[in-house]
Amino acid sequence: MARQQRTQVGIIGAGPAGLLLARLLKLNGIESVILEDRSRAYVEARIRAGVLEHGTVKLLEEAGVAERLHREGLVHEGVELGLDGGRFRIDLAGLTDKTITVYGQSEVVQDLIAARLAGDGPIVWEASDVALHDFEMDRPRLTYRAGGVDHELACDFIAGCDGFRGASRSSLPASRLRIYEQDYPFGWLGILADVPPCSEELIYASHPRGFALASMRSHTRSRYYIQCDRHEKLEDWPDDRLWDELKRRLGPDVAPRVTTGPALEKSITGLHSFVCLPMRHGRLFLAGDAAHIVPPTGAKGLNLAASDVHYLSRALVSHYARNDSTLLGAYSEQASARVWKAERFSWWLTLLMHKVHPDGSFAEQMQRAEIDYLLSSPAGQTVFAENYVGLPF
Template sequence: MARQQRTQVGIVGAGPAGLLLARLLKTYGIDSVILEARSRAYVEARVRAGVLEQGTVGLLEQAGVAERLHREGLVHEGVELAVDGRRFRIDLAGLSGKAVTVYGQSEVTRDLIAARLAGDGPIVWEAADVELHDLESDRPRLRYSLDGVEHELACDFIAGCDGFHGASRASIPPAAGRSFERAYPFGWLGILADVPPCSDELIYASHPRGFALASMRSRTRSRYYIQCSLDEKIEEWPDDRIWDELKKRFGPEVAPHITTGPALEKSITALHSFVFLPMQHGRLFLAGDAAHIVPPTGAKGLNLAASDIHYLSRALEAHYRRNDPTLLAAYGETAAARVWKAERFSWWLTLAMHKLHPEHSFEAGMQRAEIDYLASSRAAQTVFAENYVGLPF
């Protein structure tokens, strides 16, 4: 016999989306229980993105978890592009009136977990074999096992925030949804190192050898990426080879400023775009990577998850506080409209900056023309800036 529990909102996944939703719901007086398949140590150690849109920062402020972010985060008012040895800066603040903040996703996660465990409600770590039931009824259920004991959590609603491979989206009948996907024929090799960044702002580089990105997590910790083939192995890339390749791709102007050091973490990630529609089924609402994936080129993954939570938390507040179901009914359509715009920007920037075609092909000429236009047009840079800092919720 399963142990019975009851809550208003069952949240599957203790990543930033699930944690932020739980925190915002608590401020509205709405109870929730979070189920997470992994351990707390694993979740807090995951290395992920680190560029926050101004809207995401605002949500974290609303949730009351932005104190450390403002103390340690790095506000960036511009971004640089380097193409075939030529560098130009896009003035994000001057063109859009907004900026971005560099603050690691793992730090956001730690802040949200600390707030949750300070009295907001439970997180069930290492919840195994999570199953979603009765999604089309007014009493959906979550079943899971913990330390060999079966549990059942009855809810009013379920928020599926458990990522691309989680149980939530897989619980929607195949005939009730549709996937849209684009796979890219390359990956990103990333290195994290305790060395000062080579620049005060991010640098996106397009080079005949392939794309590269210079990013950071703090003033003393750097994150670099290089385009690689999907069949390469991380063992083929010792630290020295990575640093040498980065210097080649960023060119002689940037290379002297690249400080090398031992890798704290290295990985190769395949890039793809993915959208699942609708983002709701019965009383299940998908948010974050459970509903969509973007290439990391435009730094939209965590920020898209945050915008989903903005819409979903407002909709749940309207339901519980005002008995108004309108926003919940429209959640999937409302969230997806912003998702597609972010997908478009990430797709465009990925295709514009990566080596995809032979150097003298028509397609390569179109890539060069795209970047030339961006470098010379204030209008094009304004469009870039508005998308990079994040479109309004």
């Protein structure tokens, strides 16, 4: 016999979306239970994105978990584009009066877990065999196994925040879903190292040999990426080869400032665009990577999860506080409208900065013309800046 539980919102996934949603609901008197199939140590150690939009920072402030972010995060007022060996700066603050903050996703998750465990409600770690039931009806349920015991969680609503391969979206019949996706013919080879950054701001570099990105996690930890074939093997990229290729692509002005060191983490990630609609199915609501994936070029993944949570948390608060379900009905349309804009920017920036087309082709000339326009047009730079710091929720 399964152990019976009851809550208002059952949340699947203790990533940024699930944790932030639970926090905002608790601040409005709404109870939840979070089910996570991994251990706490694994979740807190996952290396992910590190660029927070202006609106994401404001949402974390609203959630009361931004104290360490403001103490340790790096506020950037601009971003640099590396082209033909030179660099061009986009003045984010000057063009939009907004900034971005470099603060690792793992740090955001740790802050949210600490707040949750300080009295907000339970997280069930290593919850296996999670299954969704009756979410098209008035009494949805979640079943799972933890500590060798079967459990059943009755709830009013289910929030599927369990990522691209989680149980939430996979529990839906394919006939109910509209899938839009694109694979890119290249990947990112990334290295994380305890070395000081080569620049005070991020550098996105376009080079004849392929794209490169100089990023950071702190004043003493750097994150670098280079474009590679998505089918390459890590063993073909010893640290010395990777550092040499990175310096070549960042150009002669930047290369002398690149401090090398042993890799703390090294990975190859394929680039993928993916949107699944609708984001609501009865009393099941998809949020974050369960509903959409963006190429990392525009740093939108975590930020899109935050915008989903913005819409969903307000919809649930309206339902419970005012018995008004209008926003719940509008959730998929509202959230996906912003998703598509972020997907467009990530797609555009990916194709703008990567080696995509054959040398001397018409398409390559169009790519160069697009870059030339961006560098010469204040209007084009404003469009870039508005999208990079984050469109309004």
